[in-house]
Amino acid sequence: xxxxxxSSISGMNAAFKMNDVSANNTANLNTDGFKAKxxxxxxxxxxxxxxxVETDNNTGAYYLAENGSIAESSNVNIAHEMVNQMMARNLMxxxxxxxxxAEEMHQTILDIxx
Numbered sequence: 001x002x003x004x005x006x007s008s009i010s011g012m013n014a015a016f017k018m019n020d021v022s023a024n025n026t027a028n029l030n031t032d033g034f035k036a037k038x039x040x041x042x043x044x045x046x047x048x049x050x051x052x053v054e055t056d057n058n059t060g061a062y063y064l065a066e067n068g069s070i071a072e073s074s075n076v077n078i079a080h081e082m083v084n085q086m087m088a089r090n091l092m093x094x095x096x097x098x099x100x101x102a103e104e105m106h107q108t109i110l111d112i113x114x
Contacts, residue, residue: 002047004102010048011095014041017051019088026081033060034074036081 002010018039028034036056041049060075 002044004105005099007048008095008099008102010044010050012092012099014039014049014051015088015092015095017053018091019085021053022081022084022088025076026078026085028074029076029078029081031074032065032071034076036074036076 021037021039025036037053038056040052040054042052044050056075058075060073062070062072065071
């Protein structure tokens with residue numbers, strides 16, 4: 001079984017990954033043909049969380065490009081990305097708080113034993 005500190009660290013890593021993917025999607029919002037990516041979470045056997053990045057293969061909107069051809073825009077939904085970034089921040093905040101609590105518990109145990 002993973003320790004509370006290890007569990008919190010895995011949660012912080014998941015939050016970083018979620019924020020990184022969302023930032024990349026947002027940066028490529030106006031890149032024709034770009035396919036957004038999404039992060040899924042799964043529980044590890046011994047606790048903690050692991051992430052998996054998947055590509056969203058839905059098509060973006062089509063429009064008439066300046067050269068007269070039909071182009072596909074990215075399939076990034078900016079509102080969805082803003083929500084993902086807020087969720088990543090909240091996920092980070094919760095895991096930092098859990099990490100601090102675990103460290104305080106360890107320190108209290110060491111004080112008792114000393």
